[in-house]
Amino acid sequence: MxxxxxxxxxxxxxxxxxxxxxxxxxxxxxxxxxRGLPAELIDVPSGExxxxxxxxxxxxxxxxxxxxxxxxCLGHDGPLHRAVERGAVVLAVCAGMQILGHSFPxxxxxxxxxxxxxxxxxxxxxxxxxxxxxxxxxLDDGVAAGLPVLTGFENHGGRTRPGPTAIPLxxxxxGVGNGDGTEGVTxxxxxxxxxxTYLHGPLLARNPALADRLLSWVIGDPAAFHxxxxxxxxxxxxxxxxxxxxxxTDGVVHRTWKDRLLRRN
Amino acid sequence: xxxxxxxxxxxxxxxxxxxxxxxGRTVAGASRLAHLGTGSVIGGKLALSLDHGLLRELAxxxxxxxxxxxxxxxxxxxxxxxxxxxxxxxxxNSLGANMPPGLxxxxxxxxDAPRAALEVDERWVPRVLEQTGPATVVLLNLSRDQLDRSxxxxxxxxxxxxxxxxxxxxxxxxxxxxxxxxxxxTAVTRNPRATSRASKLNGNTTTDPDHxxxxxxxxxxxxxxxxxxxxxxxxxxxxxGGGNWTLDATGCPECAGRIAFAxxxxxxxxxxxxxxxxxxxxxxxxxxxxxxxxxxxxxxxxTSEYWPLTLSLPGRVNxxxxxxxxxxxxxxxxxxxxxxxxxxxxxSVAGRYxxxxxxxxxxxxxxxxxPAGWQEAIELVAPPPTPCIAAINARxxxxxxPSWLWDVPFERLRGRLVVATGERRHDLAVRLAYADVEHVxxxxxxxxxHAAASTFDRREGFIPRVDLIANYTxxxxxxxxxxRDD
Numbered sequence: 001m002x003x004x005x006x007x008x009x010x011x012x013x014x015x016x017x018x019x020x021x022x023x024x025x026x027x028x029x030x031x032x033x034x035r036g037l038p039a040e041l042i043d044v045p046s047g048e049x050x051x052x053x054x055x056x057x058x059x060x061x062x063x064x065x066x067x068x069x070x071x072x073c074l075g076h077d078g079p080l081h082r083a084v085e086r087g088a089v090v091l092a093v094c095a096g097m098q099i100l101g102h103s104f105p106x107x108x109x110x111x112x113x114x115x116x117x118x119x120x121x122x123x124x125x126x127x128x129x130x131x132x133x134x135x136x137x138x139l140d141d142g143v144a145a146g147l148p149v150l151t152g153f154e155n156h157g158g159r160t161r162p163g164p165t166a167i168p169l170x171x172x173x174x175g176v177g178n179g180d181g182t183e184g185v186t187x188x189x190x191x192x193x194x195x196x197t198y199l200h201g202p203l204l205a206r207n208p209a210l211a212d213r214l215l216s217w218v219i220g221d222p223a224a225f226h227x228x229x230x231x232x233x234x235x236x237x238x239x240x241x242x243x244x245x246x247x248x249t250d251g252v253v254h255r256t257w258k259d260r261l262l263r264r265n
Numbered sequence: 266x267x268x269x270x271x272x273x274x275x276x277x278x279x280x281x282x283x284x285x286x287x288x289g290r291t292v293a294g295a296s297r298l299a300h301l302g303t304g305s306v307i308g309g310k311l312a313l314s315l316d317h318g319l320l321r322e323l324a325x326x327x328x329x330x331x332x333x334x335x336x337x338x339x340x341x342x343x344x345x346x347x348x349x350x351x352x353x354x355x356x357x358n359s360l361g362a363n364m365p366p367g368l369x370x371x372x373x374x375x376x377d378a379p380r381a382a383l384e385v386d387e388r389w390v391p392r393v394l395e396q397t398g399p400a401t402v403v404l405l406n407l408s409r410d411q412l413d414r415s416x417x418x419x420x421x422x423x424x425x426x427x428x429x430x431x432x433x434x435x436x437x438x439x440x441x442x443x444x445x446x447x448x449x450x451t452a453v454t455r456n457p458r459a460t461s462r463a464s465k466l467n468g469n470t471t472t473d474p475d476h477x478x479x480x481x482x483x484x485x486x487x488x489x490x491x492x493x494x495x496x497x498x499x500x501x502x503x504x505x506g507g508g509n510w511t512l513d514a515t516g517c518p519e520c521a522g523r524i525a526f527a528x529x530x531x532x533x534x535x536x537x538x539x540x541x542x543x544x545x546x547x548x549x550x551x552x553x554x555x556x557x558x559x560x561x562x563x564x565x566x567x568t569s570e571y572w573p574l575t576l577s578l579p580g581r582v583n584x585x586x587x588x589x590x591x592x593x594x595x596x597x598x599x600x601x602x603x604x605x606x607x608x609x610x611x612x613s614v615a616g617r618y619x620x621x622x623x624x625x626x627x628x629x630x631x632x633x634x635x636p637a638g639w640q641e642a643i644e645l646v647a648p649p650p651t652p653c654i655a656a657i658n659a660r661x662x663x664x665x666x667p668s669w670l671w672d673v674p675f676e677r678l679r680g681r682l683v684v685a686t687g688e689r690r691h692d693l694a695v696r697l698a699y700a701d702v703e704h705v706x707x708x709x710x711x712x713x714x715h716a717a718a719s720t721f722d723r724r725e726g727f728i729p730r731v732d733l734i735a736n737y738t739x740x741x742x743x744x745x746x747x748x749r750d751d
Contacts (some may be wrong), residue, residue, distance in 0.1 A: 014515035014523075018409060020668025023699070030699050045515070047523055063417045066516065131665070153666040200668050232698055236691035236708070255632050 005038040006218055009054040011080075011096075012046045013061075015070045019155065021060030021093045023202035027211055028056060034228055037219070046070065050079040055218040056089050059096025061155070065106040074099065074115055084090040084117060087191035088219050091201060093115065093157055097196030098122040099170060105158055117194050119163035120178075120185040129157045133244050134175030134199055136183040142167050143186045143195060144210060149173065150183075151206045151240045153197025160198075162171075162186065169197050174244045193217060206240065208233045278376075282322050285315035286373045293370065296580035306360070309366025312373065320365055326395035327356070328380045330593055331394070334405025334446070335418070335741040336638045338363065340578065341405060342384035343614045348594035348604035353427075354378035361615055364389050364397075380597070387397040387421050391428035391640075398549040399435040401713035403593050405506075405586070406635040407445040408513045409669065418513050425449035426518075430456050434500060440585075441503040441543045444531055448518040448538070451574065451682040453479075453501050453740040456577065495541050504592045505543035506585030507508045510637035542566075546587040549581065563588040565601075572601050577612040582641040616740070620730065621747035623714045627730045628654070630747075632740045634663070636672035646732040649680035652717040656687035656710075656743070661739050667692045680728060682720055690696040710743055 009160065010017075010025045025041050032039035044050055046069060057080060072079055081167060090100070098104035101120040103111045109124035109177055134154040138144035150170060159179030169184025171227030175245060177198055184197035195214075203212040208230045216222065278286070293308025313319055332342045332348070339361045346357040350515055356375035358367045362383040372381060385393050387407070394400065404425065422445040429452035431436060439450035463484045511526050522535025532539035546564045548571070561574040561584035574587045587601065587608050594604045613619040617739045633642040646653045659667045667689045675683075675697055684702040685693040690706050697704040707713035717731045 001723070014512070017672075019666070020671040023668070023671030023696070026671070028697055031699075045523070063419075065419075065521075069516075153668065155666060200666060200669055202671055205671070205699070206691075222565065232691065232694045232706075234693050239691045 005040055005093065006032055006056070006215075007040050007042060007051075007054040008056040009042045009044055009051060010058045010060075011044050011050065012059070012066075012073060013043050015046050015066035015073075016060040016062040016096055018066075019061035019200050021058070021200060021202050022203075022212075024060070024093070024204045027202070027204040028058075028215060030210055031215060031228060034230040035224060035226060037224060038231070039238055046073050050074070052079045052083050052086075053114050054083065054088060056091070056214065057083065059092040059099065060088070061094035061096065062135070063095075067099060067104070067216065068106060068112055068174050070095070071099045071104075071112060071114060076113075076115060078115075080115065082119065084192035084194060085190035086143060089192060089214055090117065090194040091203075091214060092118075092194070092196045093200060094154075094198055097198070098158060100194060101160065101185065102125050102163070103181065117189065118185045118187050118196050119166040120160050120196070121163070122158040124162045125157065125159040125179065127159075129155070130176035130198075131180075132175055133240060134177060134183065135173040135241070135244055136170035136175075136177065136199065137173050139168060142169060143193060144169055145215060147209045148237075149215060149241075150197075150199060150200040150203075150210065151237055152197075152203050153201060154198040156198055160196075169195065187188060188228070205233065206237060269625035276324055282319055285319055286369075287557065288312060288315060289370065289373065305362045305370035306364075306366050309362070309368070309373075312369050318367050320372070320393070320396040323376070323396070324370060324400075325379070326596055327372075327378070328382065329383065329397055329400040330403060330597065331383045331385045331390070331397070331400050332403040332405070332409050333385045334440075335387060335408045335410050335635065336641070337405050337582065337586050339382045340381050340583060340614045340617060341590060343579060343611055344578075344583075344587055344590045344608045345403065345593060346382040347607040348590050348599050349380050349382055350598060351594075351599050351603040351607050352513040352597075353380065356381040356383075358384055359615065365393065368393065388424070391424050391432070393543065394428055394432050394434070399433045401436050401438065401597055402429070402434060402437045403589055404446045404450060405440055405442045405589060406637070407449075408635060409672070410635040410664070412508050414543060417692055418612040419516075419518065420627040422446070422449045422518055427451040429453050432456075435501060436500045438502045438504060438589055438596065440589065441505050441541050442507055442531075444514040444524050444538075444540075445504075445518055447541060449470050450501055450503075451495050451541075454498045458491050486609050501541075502545070502592050502596060503541045503543040504545040504547075504589050505540075506547050506588050507581065510640060512636075538719055542635070545588055545592040547585050549583075549584070550627075561587075563591045563601075563605075570601075572605050575603060575609045578614070578618055580645045581643065583643075616744040616749060619744075619747075623747060624711060624718070625716045625726065626714050628659065628714060628733050629730055630740065631732055631734045632737070633734050634737050636669050639673040642734045643675070643677050646734065647729060648676070648684075650720075651680040651729050652684060652720050654684045654686060654707075654710075654713045654717055654731065655677065655693060656713070656733065657685075657689040657693045658687050658736060658739040658742075659689045660738045661694075663739075670696045673703055678702050682717070684713045684716045686710065686734065710746055 029039045029041045092100050100117040101114045104122040105124040134152050136150040138147050161183050166185045168182035172183050187194045287310030289308035292311050293304030296304030346355045349355045354380040358371035361458050362430045365384045372535050425451045437450045440446045441461050492574050517533040519538040520536040522533050530540040548562045548564045564570045574584050619731045620629045633639040686707045721728050
């Protein structure tokens with residue numbers, strides 16, 4: 001590994017790898033490699049030491065018990081805090097975001113301490129689980145300012161309350177998000193940035209512009225950023241936007257009376 | 266391997282149960298006439314709503330095997346029904362209706378069969394066992410499936426464990442290579458009721474069953490796993506079928522420590538839980554000069570006997586299913602050589618592995634519903650440069666979030682053209698792009714077949730068979746298109 005190699009760490013894929021968010025790591029790596037920039041993807045299983053020198057850290061979604069175990073492994077004032085202070089970028093999805101807040105609920109709704117890297121707390125909700133397409137307009141003064149609408153799939157029981165210093169990722173156009181009309185929580189901490197969101201899909205597969213925004217923070221050289229052919233991602237985005245426009249936010253299409261009777265979808 | 270194949274006098278059903286069954290059959294028939302399908306679910310539902318005890322009554326007195334797991338249930342049940350049919354008639358839910366209504370329909374349609382091989386949805390195993398009484402329980406594997414619907418495979422392992430710890434069980438045939446399955450099966454050794462089928466049938470339960478159940482439940486949490494007990498308990502038959510999906514079992518189900526996988530086994534780094542020594546083992550010989558695929562055999566370790574598995578169904582995964590079946594069928598009294606012959610005659614299973622001709626191209630249809638299933642299916646496809654077709658839907662039955670595509674090792678398809686189709690073909694196309702797999706997008710099955718066929722020069726005469734891998738509702742739609750009869 002040379003000094004110019006960008007390193008991307010996927011934290012605890014064994015605990016936080018249930019929802020396909022690991023794809024975000026592959027996407028970041030490929031978008032660097034396609035541009036001729038060396039990149040390495042490091043999987044850090046739970047129980048192993050977290051390297052402090054990576055450029056990007058990724059946390060994904062997971063179930064209740066593994067989520068608590070992941071929070072325990074990360075620890076307070078641990079290596080992730082130091083990496084962010086130094087300038088690393090963290091992208092945390094769903095359970096990953098909840099862990100990085102001040103607190104999150106366990107399966108019974110009891111509050112568990114989070115890492116405090118994001119100014120938010122997540123609580124258990126009496127409302128039904130938020131499951132479906134999620135569409136988010138980036139905030140004009142947020143980390144995703146100027147990017148096209150963010151699309152993804154949400155699947156969470158908790159509701160997240162951003163704190164006074166928190167800047168959400170965006171405003172919900174369709175779906176639930178944090179539960180108060182906003183979606184995601186972001187934070188500038190030292191030289192680093194932390195982004196939390198409920199968008200699965202994976203997020204960066206559906207929003208390549210956001211992937212490049214994250215990379216621009218660690219590369220710092222826009223000249224290195226020749227465009228990538230994202231026409232297939234555009235087709236995917238158009239397909240998902242069409243599904244929402246047709247009220248098919250749950251992704252169900254072509255449901256005939258026969259399907260209904262056979263309970264096929 | 267004691268044979269308990271004596272045909273018992275079938276108890277006559279109560280009049281009300283007969284009426285419920287007849288009503289169910291009438292509705293099922295009407296459903297078939299209306300071309301809605303086999304009608305077994307709707308008919309079974311009606312029958313069960315009229316008589317809640319119907320499953321118990323229909324199962325009584327039969328030598329029963331139930332098959333469950335995330336992947337391979339339907340195929341394994343077909344193979345098991347074939348293997349058991351060497352002993353006599355077998356009732357089975359061959360079309361995959363695997364919840365109580367489907368089971369009632371299958372048993373109700375075949376009331377005289379002394380044996381039954383039933384596929385059971387993994388979430389229904391405890392409820393079904395409670396109703397049917399002692400059975401041979403074949404547990405295949407557990408992995409993530411349908412992200413947005415059934416949460417946590419661990420919870421399923423937990424319900425199996427609890428059921429096997431307190432319900433009377435004839436025997437468990439378990440995949441020793443899957444830590445979650447193995448852990449669920451060890452519950453049998455914590456089950457103090459060494460309930461044999463005979464004592465259950467004669468009503469020889471000596472203690473109050475409710476009280477017993479309560480104490481069992483309390484007990485099985487506190488008694489540590491004993492490896493000796495696990496490997497010597499005659500009610501558990503361990504089978505090593507191999508398995509290469511480990512992502513869902515990295516945490517130890519016994520102590521929450523970490524499981525370490527190594528060739529030929531696994532063990533927990535924190536407690537004594539490890540892969541039990543198998544009684545049956547799947548063996549693969551390397552391909553010889555004359556064959557392209559390996560030859561498989563089931564090795565029965567205590568007797569050092571090898572049973573060649575000459576299956577018509579392809580791949581290591583089916584050889585593994587067949588090894589599980591051989592273990593179960595021989596324990597139920599079948600003769601191994603005859604069971605192997607019977608399994609060899611199965612060529613397609615409810616459309617799976619069916620070879621259809623679509624616009625002049627022969628297409629083999631593979632079903633894969635989740636990452637572990639796709640990983641197995643990718644191993645089966647014809648080698649490059651033969652193209653293949655992949656189809657993804659994301660309806661409720663598929664799981665509405667296709668993010669799991671990123672857990673599938675599509676990188677292994679490099680070197681050939683992949684045609685992406687299905688309702689979520691764009692999600693698939695993006696995944697294939699990041700896997701560096703050459704691909705095109707097709708809007709329909711016909712277009713997909715044309716795209717695949719266009720890679721061949723038809724003037725050269727020989728056009729190879731193309732593989733189609735589809736997830737659940739896509740597969741069902743295509744079966745409707747090409748015709749369901751095998």
